[in-house]
Amino acid sequence: MLPDQAALDAPAGPGPDDGLEPGAPPEALAAAGDVAAEAIARLYGEPVLKLPSDLYIPPDALEVFLDAFEGPLDLLLYLIRKQNFNILDIPMAQVTLQYLEYVEQIRRSNLELAAEYLLMAAMLIEIKSRMLLPRRQDDLVEDVGDDPRAELVRRLLDYEQMKIAALELNKLPQEGRDLWRPSLFVEQGNAPVWPDVDPWDLQRAWMDVMRRASLTQHHKISRQELSVREHMSAILRTLQSERFVEFADLFEAGAGVPVVVVHFVAMLELAKETLIEITQAEPFAPIYVRLAYSPA
Known part of the structure; x- marks a missing residue:
């Protein structure tokens, strides 16, 4: 059995495991010190005076070959x-x-x-x-060759x-040896995902309102003064009581085309002043109008 490295690295001097009592005479201590001095190693506390006969060392164990040249x-x-x-x-x-x-x-x-x-x-x-x-020479030309x-x-x-x-x-910096690419995890849920809507949906909704308004028009000729501000106030009052109002529900088809036009202009003015929001979840979905959100 080969001695383990911890046992071979143990100190060679006398110690508490030498079988000597603490009060041993000086002659015994001196003899134990001589044995410990002659020991080449200590195995489980006992001095080893010679190498074991079954200790095998391969022939090329201490051979070191440095491949210093590439060819x-x-x-x-x-x-x-x-x-x-x-x-x-x-x-x-x-x-x-x-x-x-x-x-x-x-x-x-x-x-x-x-x-x-x-x-x-x-x-x-x-x-x-x-x-x-030997090189061949003649009288005039010396044929040296390559x-x-x-x-x-x-x-x-x-x-x-x-x-x-x-x-x-x-010497140039290399990725994986001198530098590493940083990686950062981005939470996808925090990024707002806006719906892919078509602005022409608003035009089609407006054309549908105009078509229905034209079906209920009458031929009474009268002078009517319409105020955009009054219609803006009416829209705001309507939206204050409702969280979302469908676009078509804000118009009264029986009021006539002039009233519907002024009402639509008032809605655009409110959207321009960011007092209301016109939203649509997806293409061809209903269009809703609501009051603009204002943080406290």
């Missing part, structure tokens, strides 16, 4: 920049040797991870081999540009 180009660029080499004139011998030493380390621990690094190592060795080949390092230099420069751009983009 072969990243490692190669690190070796070049660390030693201040000119990227346009890479010393292939030194760089290849250092690169192979790193690849050998990761090959012993993780062969799958080392596969792509081994591919780059083969490319470096090929470039170095091509640079060691530099074997040109393609590798181009890939390194492109990778470095992309890496710098990625670092700059990573």
